[in-house]
Amino acid sequence: MISQKAKYALRALVALARAHGNDDTQLISEIADQQRIPKKFLEQILLDLKHHGIVVSRRGKAGGYMLLKSPDTITFGEVMRIIDGPIAPLPCLSRMAYRRCEDCREEKSCEVRRVFARVATATREVLDGTTIADCIGGVANEDARALTA
Amino acid sequence: MISQKAKYALRALVALARAHGNDDTQLISEIADQQRIPKKFLEQILLDLKHHGIVVSRRGKAGGYMLLKSPDTITFGEVMRIIDGPIAPLPCLSRMAYRRCEDCREEKSCEVRRVFARVATATREVLDGTTIADCIGGVANEDARALTA
DNA sequence: ACTAAACTCTATCGGCTTAGTAGAGTAATA
DNA sequence: TATTACTCTACTAAGCCGATAGAGTTTAGT
Numbered sequence: 151m152i153s154q155k156a157k158y159a160l161r162a163l164v165a166l167a168r169a170h171g172n173d174d175t176q177l178i179s180e181i182a183d184q185q186r187i188p189k190k191f192l193e194q195i196l197l198d199l200k201h202h203g204i205v206v207s208r209r210g211k212a213g214g215y216m217l218l219k220s221p222d223t224i225t226f227g228e229v230m231r232i233i234d235g236p237i238a239p240l241p242c243l244s245r246m247a248y249r250r251c252e253d254c255r256e257e258k259s260c261e262v263r264r265v266f267a268r269v270a271t272a273t274r275e276v277l278d279g280t281t282i283a284d285c286i287g288g289v290a291n292e293d294a295r296a297l298t299a
Numbered sequence: 300m301i302s303q304k305a306k307y308a309l310r311a312l313v314a315l316a317r318a319h320g321n322d323d324t325q326l327i328s329e330i331a332d333q334q335r336i337p338k339k340f341l342e343q344i345l346l347d348l349k350h351h352g353i354v355v356s357r358r359g360k361a362g363g364y365m366l367l368k369s370p371d372t373i374t375f376g377e378v379m380r381i382i383d384g385p386i387a388p389l390p391c392l393s394r395m396a397y398r399r400c401e402d403c404r405e406e407k408s409c410e411v412r413r414v415f416a417r418v419a420t421a422t423r424e425v426l427d428g429t430t431i432a433d434c435i436g437g438v439a440n441e442d443a444r445a446l447t448a
Numbered sequence: 449a450c451t452a453a454a455c456t457c458t459a460t461c462g463g464c465t466t467a468g469t470a471g472a473g474t475a476a477t478a
Numbered sequence: 479t480a481t482t483a484c485t486c487t488a489c490t491a492a493g494c495c496g497a498t499a500g501a502g503t504t505t506a507g508t
Contacts, residue, residue, distance in 0.1 A: 152388045152415065154467065157400075160411045178484075186402040191468055197485065209484045210476025226414055239301045251306075253335045261434035262309045265375055265425065266301065272421035276414065285410035303496065327455075340497055346456065358455045359505025449508100456503070465494075474485070 156233040158187045159195050160282075163229065166205065167221035167282045175207070175214025195233070202232045221286065227277035237273055239266045305382040307336045308344050309431075312378065315354065316370035316431045324356070324363025344382070351381045370435065376426035386422055388415045 165181050178196060182189040196215055199205045206218045217224070230237055231246060238244035242251045242263055254260050314330050327345060331338040345364055348354045355367045366373070379386055380395060387393035391400045391412055403409050 157411055164410050186404070188468060207484060211482045212477070213483045255335070261313050262306055265429050265434065268425045269422050272425060273418050276417045276421060280414050285414065337497060356455060360453045361506060362454045
C-alpha cells in the first residue's frame, strides 16, 4: 500500500504539470481545493518536493508553486522514494537504503528474497518508467512508454 | 515493504515443504530454531495458516505441524493475502478488499490509479505465479535465477 | 489416571508510523 | 505597512507491528 501522502504528492504534481509552460504559479490552496487535499498537509508535501528540487515556490502575495523539473523528467519512482522511502519490498533488496535481514542465514540462498527480487524489478520498471507527463498526455502516450520500457 | 510476519510465514512454509512427503510433523520450536523466528510469534503465524487451510497440526506429545496443501499449490500471493492482507498498492485496486478512495473525484480518470494498476498486475503475476515448491528443489527455478541476476 | 509435551487462544504492550493540526515566523508585493 | 502566502518546527490521536505472557486444551506414554 502506498501512503496517502504519496498519493497526494503525485496528484499535486499532475495538477502543477497541467499548468506547466505558462509560467504562473498555483496556490497551495488552489491545488488543495481542486484535488481535495488538506491544505496544511499539502504544504508539507510541497515543501518536501521543493527541497528535493522537483518544484519551486514564490512567496508573498501572488506567490505559489510551479514545477522546476519538466513533467517528462519526473518519474513516479522518484516521487515515491522522496515521500515514502525505498520502493523495495524488503530492506535487503533496497538500493537506496540497503539493510541486511538479521534473521536470514544467507542472503544468496534466501528463497523469499529471490521471489521478491522479481517483484521489486517489475515494480521499479513501472514506476521508474512512468513520468508525470505520461499521465496528462492521454493513454496513447502512456502505452508507447510502456512498450519501450 | 512486506511485513516481518509474512516473511516468517513464507520461511516456515518452505521449511515445512522440505519435509513434505514423509508424513511426520515438525515442532514449532524446531522451525523456530532452524529459521530464527521467535517461537511464540511463530505459533500465531502457524495457527493463522492453519485456520486458512494451508497447514494442519497435531497436538500433545509428538505433535507438530505439517503442510495440508501440496507445496506446488501454495502460492506466495495466497500467503501474503492471509498474513498481510491485500496485495494491491491502493484500496481502489484491491480485489479482496476494494474500497473507493474518498478523496479522488473520478476513479476512471485517476492518473495515479492507472499507473499503480500496472504495478499491481505485475506484482500479482509474480506472487500468484510462484509457489512454495518453486523455491525448494535446489536450482529448479531457472526463471527466478535469470531475473534476479 | 497422571504427567509432560505441545498446540490453542486471548490479551497485552512498547515503539513506531501515519495523517493531520497548530502556530509562530519570514518574504514579497501593493 | 498591511496583507498575502509560503516556511518551518512541534505536536498529537489513532492505529499497526513485532513480540511476549499466560492460562487452557489435547494427546502420548507410563
